[in-house]
Amino acid sequence: MISLGCAKNLVDAEIMLGSVLQHGMQITAHAEEADLLVVNTCAFIDSAKEESIDAILDAHQQRGLAKKPGQKLIVSGCMSQRFSKELREQLPEVDAFIGLDQVSDLGAIARRVLAAGPSAAEADPLDLVSRRSTYVPNYDTPRFRLTPSHSAYLKIAEGCNHPCSFCVIPQMRGRHRSRPPASVLSEVRSLVAEGVKEINLISQDTTYYGMDLWEEKAGPRQPVDSARGPTLAALLREMQQIPGDFWVRLLYTHPAHWSAELIETIARCDKVARYIDMPLQHIDDAMLGRMRRETSRQHIEDLIVAIRAGIPGVAIRTTFIVGFPGETDAEFETLLDFIARVRFERLGIFKYSQEEGSRAGRMLDQVPTRVKNARYRRAMTLQQQIAREIAASRIGTEMKLLVDQPLVARGEADAPDVDATVVLSEAAPVGEFISRRITGSRGYDLLA
Numbered sequence: 001m002i003s004l005g006c007a008k009n010l011v012d013a014e015i016m017l018g019s020v021l022q023h024g025m026q027i028t029a030h031a032e033e034a035d036l037l038v039v040n041t042c043a044f045i046d047s048a049k050e051e052s053i054d055a056i057l058d059a060h061q062q063r064g065l066a067k068k069p070g071q072k073l074i075v076s077g078c079m080s081q082r083f084s085k086e087l088r089e090q091l092p093e094v095d096a097f098i099g100l101d102q103v104s105d106l107g108a109i110a111r112r113v114l115a116a117g118p119s120a121a122e123a124d125p126l127d128l129v130s131r132r133s134t135y136v137p138n139y140d141t142p143r144f145r146l147t148p149s150h151s152a153y154l155k156i157a158e159g160c161n162h163p164c165s166f167c168v169i170p171q172m173r174g175r176h177r178s179r180p181p182a183s184v185l186s187e188v189r190s191l192v193a194e195g196v197k198e199i200n201l202i203s204q205d206t207t208y209y210g211m212d213l214w215e216e217k218a219g220p221r222q223p224v225d226s227a228r229g230p231t232l233a234a235l236l237r238e239m240q241q242i243p244g245d246f247w248v249r250l251l252y253t254h255p256a257h258w259s260a261e262l263i264e265t266i267a268r269c270d271k272v273a274r275y276i277d278m279p280l281q282h283i284d285d286a287m288l289g290r291m292r293r294e295t296s297r298q299h300i301e302d303l304i305v306a307i308r309a310g311i312p313g314v315a316i317r318t319t320f321i322v323g324f325p326g327e328t329d330a331e332f333e334t335l336l337d338f339i340a341r342v343r344f345e346r347l348g349i350f351k352y353s354q355e356e357g358s359r360a361g362r363m364l365d366q367v368p369t370r371v372k373n374a375r376y377r378r379a380m381t382l383q384q385q386i387a388r389e390i391a392a393s394r395i396g397t398e399m400k401l402l403v404d405q406p407l408v409a410r411g412e413a414d415a416p417d418v419d420a421t422v423v424l425s426e427a428a429p430v431g432e433f434i435s436r437r438i439t440g441s442r443g444y445d446l447l448a
Contacts, residue, residue: 001027002055003146005042007153007202007251007417009077010146011137013040016076016106018142023107027144032065036072036110041079043172045353052079060093072113074098076106081133081172100133100173104141133159133174139186148404150197150431151416156184156235157203162254164281165292165359166324166352169204178209181230185238192244197402197431199239200249200415207232207257233265240269245433247402249415251277256294258303263310273412274311279319283338284331287324292359304342315413317346322379323372324352325363332375339382345390346419347383351376384444391420391441398437401448403428409436409448420444 003013210230
């Protein structure tokens with residue numbers, strides 16, 4: 001399997017591989033030996049779609065090198081969900097396209113595809129993509145984890161209800177739907193029992209967790225806010241009670257759904273990492289309106305102050321979009337001033353991608369590529385300097401670290417795959433927590 005895109009897509013890949021194993025098949029690391037290849041695609045922005053197409057074509061070419069005749073090819077993921085009809089016409093070499101609702105059925109689908117004979121043309125084409133995804137995994141859904149044994153992603157919800165004008169994710173993954181708290185907590189207990197030290201909570205909007213369940217009657221084991229229903233804060237308090245030494249990390253939070261209760265809960269729960277991933281996308285009010293972000297500059301400013309005051313030592317990671325349709329020089333300068341003043345511990349910049357089917361994609365005042373590139377360079381140059389200064393300020397401090405490799409670790413301020421690392425001068429046991437003194441910095445990374 002080739003899995004592309006975000007951590008949410010990676011969990012889908014793990015569920016697909018779990019289904020394959022459940023149906024008595026084996027997974028191999030050698031593509032030329034496989035009976036079946038799967039490309040799990042991403043369709044978030046243009047570059048992701050291009051990467052997905054390249055991966056599909058490479059996999060097809062790989063079949064010419066296969067040691068097993070009649071090797072099959074299945075395409076899954078967001079691009080398959082969104083463009084299955086077009087892809088079937090443009091890529092007849094693919095044997096089946098499956099949608100997001102079929103991830104837990106890959107084992108059965110694989111057997112059906114393999115039984116179709118040496119040529120896909122000899123069998124009826126598989127049309128397994130629903131118009132609107134409704135699937136959400138459960139605690140007992142079989143998974144074959146692709147992350148290191150000490151770190152895992154836990155998907156607490158699927159879909160998204162936000163109307164962001166630049167995004168088409170709701171069109172692919174459907175409306176927000178939370179897993180029952182009891183299901184999430186069961187999976188946390190299982191992961192901790194397996195020795196997982198870092199549990200990364202993910203969804204399209206983690207802070208919206210439980211809001212769609214408020215009108216449902218809570219079971220006796222579900223954490224419930226007495227005034228409303230299941231909430232992320234209540235879920236975190238339940239996780240805090242689970243025995244074991246582990247981190248819980250919040251990824252993909254939205255500024256519109258933070259609360260004083262959530263801030264207070266994180267501050268009180270020492271198992272919740274002092275790390276907040278909160279994509280803001282912009283700070284200028286006019287831009288936030290065009291992006292349909294459902295927040296204002298004042299709300300964001302007040303929220304950041306409240307988070308930093310309420311959670312001492314917290315690291316905030318955010319992302320911004322530059323070159324969104326209609327972004328003026330003055331609006332971009334407003335964003336730069338905000339970045340310079342707030343000094344985010346972790347920050348990424350996206351150049352706006354004109355997405356077919358999105359509101360922003362139909363806007364007339366598209367920003368030229370050269371302007372987007374220039375703004376990207378200016379913003380990242382500013383953040384690089386801020387990041388170096390923040391890293392230098394850590395020198396001489398003691399930090400709790402989670403060891404990823406004998407000489408590579410991460411602190412609470414660093415999520416896997418997207419943030420910085422801590423380079424160790426002496427080897428440490430992989431998958432364990434250690435305490436080390438920071439002795440220097442090198443770009444974004446620390447030395448210990």
